[in-house]
Amino acid sequence: MKALCWQGVNKLSVEQVPDPEIRNEQDVLLKVTATTTCGSDLHLIGGYIPAMEAGDVLGHEFTGEIVEVGSQVRKHQVGDRVVVCSFIGCGRCWYCAHDLWALCDNSNTNPGIGSALFGYEPGGIFGYSHAMGGFRGSHAEYVRVPFADYGAFPIPAGMDDDTALFASDSVPTGWMGADLGGVRPGDTVAVWGCGAVGQMAAKAAMLLGAERVFSIDRYPYRLRLTEQHIGSETIDYSSTDVGAELRERTGGRGPDVCIEAVGMEAHSAGAHHLYDQAKQQLRLETDRPDAVREAIYACRKGGTVFVLGVFAGVVDKFPLGAIINKGLTVRGSQQHGQRYVPMLLDRMSRGELSTAHLATHRMPLDDGPRAYDLFKHKKDDCLRAVLHP
Structure with a gap:
């Protein structure tokens, strides 16, 4: 599949990378329908976040269609349209049980790096360095979503992907x-x-x-x-x-x-x-x-x-x-999205929260490097660039 990869400081490229696979019984595989640039990604691109490796797939704010489900997934099925919280929570540890989802004890597969940097083990996040788990990001055609019953939320009927997209993180x-x-x-x-x-x-x-x-x-x-x-x-x-x-x-x-x-x-x-x-x-x-x-x-x-x-x-x-x-x-704090996303989707459905104006630019995944150039340098009045793989 195609994915937008970090290749070094201020170096991005669209590459062919292996397709994701179900690795755990609570995973789903998602065909990404919309994903967006984010200001926190600029810290990665500029080399200010440690533990990045050439070839890492960027992106953490996204929507998609489920194409495969793990054997223990209970809330989702193939064909569902979902928006996914950028931080990954297991739903079972003490922190998740207390709505502190960004601090999940079980989602970060590289806890030692985060512990050395921050004095504790942070939770995992899509596409945000190996200190935060080394998960592939959403600037790709497909992405694996761990603990999907807790981090993926149905997009309300009648809501388009570009609107639901910002319920992922922003x-x-x-x-x-x-x-x-x-x-x-x-x-x-x-x-x-x-x-x-x-x-x-x-x-x-x-x-x-x-x-x-x-x-x-x-x-x-x-x-x-x-x-x-x-x-x-x-x-x-x-x-x-x-x-x-x-x-x-x-x-x-x-x-x-x-x-x-x-x-x-x-x-x-x-x-x-x-x-x-x-x-x-x-x-x-x-x-x-x-x-x-x-x-x-x-x-x-x-x-x-x-x-x-x-x-x-x-x-x-x-x-x-x-x-x-x-x-x-x-x-x-980093965002405890699972605490808020269902309520926010309801508010967005009722028109209390408008996000359409945030997407000032839309382009295909192949234009990912250009999207970040526009976004980083505030060219053409770019507030957010939405990529459609």
Whole structure:
């Protein structure tokens, strides 16, 4: 089959790779119908995530049609249209039983790598390095889905694949930031990043009752799409002091909840960005925490900061003093999608959550390298590129 493979830093190619096979009795094989680029994939492409090997298949956000089922699969059959959660959960361990699906004890087949990097064994994820299990990703014609009864969800009748696609990762990740960030009716919320996840976090905050939501970015087309389709207020951080702007708009107090949806390659307009960029390139720190720092300083006293962006290791100049002296709660997680996907598909079916505008570009799998070039360099106002194998 054809698949989009990582071949080295900033090197992608479409290759012929072996077809997947049923390996365990709880697997299904899926014919991929839609899969999309994601900002966290850019960390892989840029060489910032360790444990990548030439030939690894990328992609973790996808829909498909089931073409084969393992002997112990109970909820699915051949021909079903499903959307698959990007993180793999066994459904039986302590973490899955407590709805902490990204922390599954049994899905990562290379736990030692993750333990060395993070101090514990993370769960498995499709197409996201050998530290996260070494699973083949979804930018392919077919993909093996382990523990399918827990991670694959029927696409509602009448919903097209390109709409359901974003329930795989972007929508539940954004929703989790607002939910676990503790957004309550009447709150003021600020979201750093107007990509797909940031937009979904802003919409989730609004649906959970936030009175005002601010979305922060620097790209005019991302700010415009957020205003048009999400309805949050926007701030262009390249033209203003975000902290001062948020204080002014909140009566001097600051947001109740700040959600960081940018990750380890954050950008800022200040000189500290040059400091972080230099240290990251020299591998003196692994991640650029510009947006996290700004969120911590901007959050009101006693508020909450939730980190949704992907981070790989260690950062410098982390404002621990601000966290302690302001009495902040700081949380973060990879997405516990299985907790949210069924509810979100229902909301999407009812029109409460719209994702159609996220897919600004559609193209065949053969154009995968071009899709990532458009996406990475923000060409042609690309928010997300959807690949159809």
